[in-house]
Amino acid sequence: MDDLLRFITCGSVDDGKSTLIGRLLYESKLLCSDHLAALAVDSRRVGTRGDELDFALLVDGLAAEREQGITIDVAYRFFATGARLFIAADTPGHEQYTRNMVTGASTADAAVILLDARKGVLSQTRRHAHLVSLLGIRYVALAVNKLDLVGYSREVFDSISAEFAEFATELEFDEVTCVPMSAADGVNVVGGGELTPWYEGKTLLRWLESVEVGGTGADDPARFLVQWVNRPDADFRGFSGRVLxxxxxxxxxxxVVPGGQLSSVDRIVTMGGDLAEAPTGSSVTVVLADEVDVSRGDVLAAAGDPPEAANAFQAHLVWLADDDLLPGRHYLAKVGARTTGFTADPPKYRVEIDSRRRAPAKVLRCNEIGVANVHFDVPVPYERYRVNRDLGSFVVLDRMTNATVGAGMIDFALRRSANVRRQRLTVDKRARAERNGHRPCVVWFTGLSGSGKSTIADLVERILHAEGRNTFLLDGDNVRNGLNRDLGFTDADRVENIRRIAEVAALMVDAGLIVLVSFISPFRTERALARDLVAEGEFCEVFVDTPLAVAEQRDPKGLYAKARRGELANFTGIDSPYEPPESPDVRLDTTALTPVEAARAVVAGLRGLDVW
Amino acid sequence: MTLDHLARLEADSIDIFREAVAESERPVLLYSIGKDSSVLLHLARKAFHPSRPPFPLLHVDTTWKFREMIEFRDATVARLGLELIVHRNPECVALGVNPFDHGSARHTDLWKTQGLRQALDEHRFDLAFGGARRDEEASRAKERVFSFRTASHRWDPKNQRPELWRLYNARVAPGESIRVFPLSNWTELDVWRYVDRERIPVVPLYFAAERPVVDRDGTLIMVDDGRMPLRDGEVPSREVVRFRTLGCYPLTGAVRSAAATVPEVIEEMRTATTSERQGRVIDHDGSGSMERKKQEGYF
Structure with a gap:
């Protein structure tokens, strides 16, 4: 009984999915008498099947779910038969919970897709099949449930099976089996096929017991992922990780990937003693014969057939957060055992989950799937997701909230990244700083429209210029008329606007200038990006702190009035958010300072940063 | 050569331990002395061998644990040379909180839930390993392996971080924390089979012996010391019993059983018709009670 199958069940609230899982638990005799007694009580109290046992109540575990009569998150169920052990990921079928299905499917080898025989193949069924295929599951059973409600009609079953089979030919499944079923009556779940004498195939449980999922990669070239450098004392240096x-x-x-060094395995250490061989899936500690530089996230690979490393890929992305995926925004990604900076280019297209049609997209919204080029800050060992789930998958994390906001699957590496190398320059930043008599830096003014950013920045530049410093002022309105005239004011465009400005500012810092940047720049993440693009001590964030009411009263360009009249959409402070800096280098309270006083405070701040 | 089921579970759990330690600043292992904790500790030692587990153990004590549990705890820590932090909620100590005068629900909340929060805050742990399994109870079936807790230690089941593949997210802001459950995918039977295979020591209370018990409303309670008030006419009788789970002795029901070795316990379990938590008084404090306790920060 050492064979384990992990599978996912997909279906909507009404397809009888919870009932099916409850029935599998019941029939595999895994329910204990106290569970059954509780079930009998619950069935009478809140059940939907009169005095009969309502198996759905076994799996709808959370009180919140019972109240609403829905399943709200992935639940993992365990049961065993004489033939196999099973872990079933039970996922809800509502559209807004695509992320739960993707989560459940990411660790599953097979899928059971349920539908209601009365309704047939719905767009939801297609969505489930598509997601299951996208996540790399090759073995699928279609459970045509509630057949009791159509009189166990063979015609109904055959027509549904044919429709699904035709749709499934477009997907990458190795096996599709359709089972005529009634989970509530226990027909073709475990036994009970008398009511469908025309069906000669396997019951669902029999299929689960016998499906050969294969593809464990036992015969592939070795891939060992280093998770932790093990150094108990000066004499031992091992690499703890997993044979993927x-x-x-x-x-x-x-x-060693990405380092490229060669060595050989000296010892395979475990608490139970050294091993001669570590099979696929084992967690061990490897000691190498040579002193080579290896760190967390590296892969030790078969010397003759190592994976490549790259930092730019085309990937399928599933967006999991309420806030859209914004192209150009700096996120983090966890890939293998590495966490690195991450950005996505604008999506090439979005995949409509129900129809599998490609649709244009500027951003990805929650529960949307798209294809985009993505960039990691460092090269990572990878394999295509279709070949190796462990080295082909990544999750995207938000830098501010730390939430897991996206999931990605690597299609292929972009070769371009290997060819575009940074040119090493002889006349560098230091040489320029010596000649200029001051270090370069970015002075980033952020604040609401009408807060006084441009006025103060202009005064600062005049003071610096008079002192003989080399400066340049990048102003929001001016740049929007040129470099960024293709951009509007949606969140996605605002992010791209600031990304370009930040890159231009960083180039000007390389050129040795003190760059004054005056933009509303409402989002913390983008300001953090701008700071990241230059060296430590080369960024001075100036918060021009003017309350909305004051800025609106000043309204030098009449924009607030327009926005209030609804003539100007996405206006910061009105219908678009402004995230104030949490710890700016200089904070200017413009209700207490004159513009000249404010400008002097900025110059003093720069002196404090040792710019000169 | 391939891994069998237990070896795969072991490898998965070790993988989880290593990810958690690599991605946290101040991890701790919540050690509750039971069989799951024994397995958890064994796996932790395997994960980092030849190094010692790079974190201390934390026992949130209630002063009402079985005496044999405390003896076992101290012997284990001494034998393995580990660091142990014992936390007793000082307010409970001052008030003498106990299950008889204060009721099981308040007793558990004050000693365990509040006690755990105090200990985590005091030591500023940002990650805590626990031995919970998904097969134990309905609300645990929905728990992530890496489960995010707010700065006030709350679990929000409707707003959990998606957890895909084996890419665990342990990132937190100051004050927030992660609970990590390396035994998520183990069943009670797996735990016992692993105890057997690896010869892991467990508290002797899991094995049948003659013990003094009273029958309280159908639950067999062991009279572990003189603090337990007996009801009128109640006389402890000596019966051959054992425990399937361990907690505070006045709240933990014994079962009549002759299983005195690990193989006998496994054999009994194969034919058992009740679940292991059935003897836990606190689980039955009301419908959805475990879910509520978890939201409030209980392990």
Whole structure:
């Protein structure tokens, strides 16, 4: 009984999914008498099946779900038969919970897709099949449930099976099995096929017991992911991690990816003693024969057939957060055992989940799937997701909230990244700083429209210029008339606007200038990006702190009035958010300072940063 | 050569331990002395060998644990040379909170839930390992392996971080924390089979022996010390019993059983018709009570 199958069940509230899982638990005799007694009580109290047992109540575990009569999150169920152990990921079918299905499918090898025989193949069924295929599951059972409600009609079953089979030919499944079923009556779940004498195939449980999912990668070239450098004392240096694919033997030649160094396996250490061989899936500690530089996130690979490393890819992205994926915004990504900076280019297209049609998209919204080029800050060892889920998947994390906001699957690496190398320059920043008599830096003014940013920035530049410093002022309105005239004021465009400005400012810092940047720049993440693009001590964030009421009263360009009349959409402070800096380098209270006093405070701040 | 089911579970759990330690600043292992904690500790030692587990153990004590549990705890820590932090909620100590005068629900909330929060805050732990399994109870079936807690230690089941593949997210802001459950995918049977295979020591209370018990409303309660008030006419009788789970002795029901070794316990479990938490008084404090306790910060 050492064979384990992880599968996912997909279906909507009404397809009888919870009932099916409850029935599997019941029939596999895994329910204990106290559970059954509780179930009998609950069935009478809140059940939907009169005096009969309502199996759905077994799995709708959370009180919140019982109240609403829905399943709100992925639940994992365990049961066993004489043939196999099972972990079933039970996921809800509502549209807004695509993320739960993707979560459940990411660790599953097979899928059971349920539908209601009365309704047939709905767009939801297609969505489930598509997601299951996208996540790399190759083995699918279509459970045509509630057949009791159509009199166990063979015609109904055949027509649904045919429709699904035709749709499924477009997907990458190795096996599709359709089962005529009634979970409530227990027909073709475990036994009970008398009511469908025309069906000669397997019951659902029999299919789950016998489906051969394969693809464990035991015979692939070795891939060992380093998670933790193990250094108990000066004499021992091992690499603790996991054999993802293939096997590792003492004496094997290995290559470090991305470093490229060669060495061989000296010892495979475990608490139970050294091993001669570590099979696929094992967690061990490897000692190498040579002193090579290896760190967390590196892969030790079969020397003759290592994976490549790259930092730019085309990937499928599933967006999981309420806030849209914004192209150009700086996120983090966890890939293998590495966490690195991450950005996505504008989506090439969005995939409509129900129809699989490609649609144009500027951003990705929650529960949307798209294809985009993505960039990591450092090269990472990878394989295509179709080949290796472990080295082909990544999750995207928000830098501010730390939430998991997206999931990605690598299609292929973009070769361009290998060819575009940074040119090493002889006349560098330091040489320029010596000649200029001051260090370069970015002075970033942020604040509401009408807060006084441009006025103060202009005064600062005049003071610096008079002192003989080399300066340049990048002003929001001016740049929007040129470099960024293709951009509007949606959140996505605002992010791209600031990304370009930040890059231009960073180039000007390389050129040795004190760059004054005056933009509303409402989002913390983008200001953090601008800071990241230059070196430590080369960024001075100036918060021009003017309350909305004051800025609106000043309204030098009459924009607030327009926005209030509804003539100007996405106006910061009115119908678009402004995120004030949490710890600016200089804060200017413009209700207490004159513009000249404010400008002097900025110059003093720069002196404090040792710019000169 | 391939891994069997237990070896795969072990490898998964070790993987989880390593990710958690690599991605946190101040991890701790919540050690509750039971069989799951014994397995958890064994896996932690395996994960970092030849290093010692790079975190201390934390026992949130209630002063009402079985005496044999405390003896086992101290012996284990001494044998393995580990750092142990014992926390007792000082307010409970001052008030003498106990399940008889204050009721099981308040007793558990004050000693365990509030006590745990105090200990985590005091030591500023940003990640805590626990031995919970998804097969134990309905609300636990929905728990992530890496489960995010707010700065006030709350669990929000409607707003959990999606957890895909084996890419665990342990990132938190100051004050927030992550609970990590390396045994998420283990069942009670797996735990016992692993205890057997790895010869892991567990508290002797899991094995049948003659013990003094009273029958309280159908639950067999062991009279572990003189603090337990007996009802009128109640006389402890000596019966051959054992425990499937361990907690505060006045709140933990024994079962009549002759299973005195690990293989006998496993055999009994294969034929058992009741679940392991059935003897837990606190689980039955009301419908959805575990979910509520978890939201409030209970493990």
């Amino acid at each position: 694919r293939g096997r590792l033997r003492a004496g094997d030649r290995v290559r």
